[in-house]
Amino acid sequence: MTTTDEKPVLVFDSGIGGLTVLREARVLMPERRFVYVADDAAFPYGDWAEEPLRARIVSLFGVLLQRHQPEAVIIACNTAFTLAGAALRAAYPDMRFIGTVPAxxxxxxxxxxxxxxxxxxxxxxxxxxxxxxxxxxxxxxxxxxxxxxxxxxxxxxxxxxxxxxxxxxxxxxxxxxxxxxxxxxxxxxxxxxxxxxxxxxxxxxxxxxxxxxxPAEAIARQARRLVPWTEEATHPDAPDVAIFTSGRSDFSTRRLMQGFGLTMTPEIFEGQGMASVTKADIAG
Structure with a gap:
């Protein structure tokens, strides 16, 4: 069973923008392990109609929370949180969600x-x-x-x-x-x-x-207030990882993730209990 001290902090964005928040969060939570998730299969979120995108985000988190069991989730995306924040908290009431809203x-x-x-x-x-x-x-x-x-x-x-x-x-x-x-x-x-x-x-x-x-520093400060401090580093030998929902692993992306101290790891999402919502559902 995963203990509180072993749980990572999950940082979520539609793409790589959340790396600005991850950078600040690491400074304030040096003892924590991080999982960075980019929903690049659906990027950019601005192209989506609201209801299909909300359904996708809530469904995707059903998979992410089960697999990674984070201590808390930072939604490092204004679009995702302003659209789906309330739905996420209703669907997963036991999880701490730290949102991003316009400053x-x-x-x-x-x-x-x-x-x-x-x-x-x-x-x-x-x-x-x-x-x-x-x-x-x-x-x-x-x-x-x-x-x-x-x-x-x-x-x-x-x-x-x-x-x-x-x-x-x-x-x-x-x-x-x-x-x-x-x-x-x-x-x-x-x-x-x-x-x-x-x-x-x-x-x-x-x-x-x-x-x-x-707003990155303010988001990280809020996360630090909500995430319990641990005396020892969580999984000190385990790397922080980056997950791209598209399975993307081109050279420029790998190099960028390495520059942020992240190891890319493949995960399969389609057909894993997610709602059948894709970019084909975009409506203007």
Whole structure:
């Protein structure tokens, strides 16, 4: 039987964006082993209709929790958590889920101009969860929502060392910069964990300096508060592993995972009790 001290922390994302959160979580939880799961078979989540994607995520976690028995799960994906967080907690009430939501509250606390932009996926932008955050924490600010169709893909390519067209990146981020009554946007919330990989490029292309707000550290701090401290490292000789739901194992992906100290391990998901939901169910 697996004891509490032996249980890993599972970090979940649609692709490699959650590595930004994993990096911070390791700093705060050095005694823990980590399992990183990228649902790249369904990437990008922004292309999916809500109900098929929610069903896929909840079903996928039925497999992941049974196989890995984690101490806690970090959902390092705004789209996944704002869409399926409540359903996951209802389906698996005994599991600790640490979510990722747009960092609208800290942005509202820090802004001086009162003009904030939330740069996210189209799904996160249109979700009621995001509107509720704005109403609760930023009602005195002018919050501009920008739903990027292609930025997550560009970030995936960039972090793998592929050439990225700066003009394409600029086209995605240009709407973030607003001027109103002599004031300018001074904070851009990076509401997708992929986006911080492009932060240096964002700074280079920006028409004026802004604070690009990366939520990774705050997510890791919340996880540390909820995950029990252990006196000794869990499975000190066992590596942290990365699992890609597509079974992908190309050279650039393996090299990237090695750079983050992760060992790729194959797992089969289709036909393992998951709902029969695939990208064929995408609806616009």
């Amino acid at each position: 609208i509250k800290p942005a509202a606390e820090r802004t001086r101009s009162g003009l904030i932009t939330v740069l996210a996926t189209p799904g996160t932008v249109k979700r009621a969860y995001t509107q509720d955050l704005i109403a609760s924490f930023a009602s005195r600010c002018a919050v501009h929502l920008v739903g990027s169709q292609g930025l997550a893909r560009l970030a995936e390519a960039y972090i793998r060392g592929e050439a990225v067209d700066e003009a394409a990146v600029l086209a995605e981020v240009s709407p973030c910069f607003q001027e109103q009554d002599g004031a300018k946007t001074d904070i851009v919330v990076l509401a997708c964990t992929h986006y911080p990989f492009l932060a240096n490029l964002f700074r280079k292309l920006a028409p004026w300096p802004v604070d690009w707000l990366d």
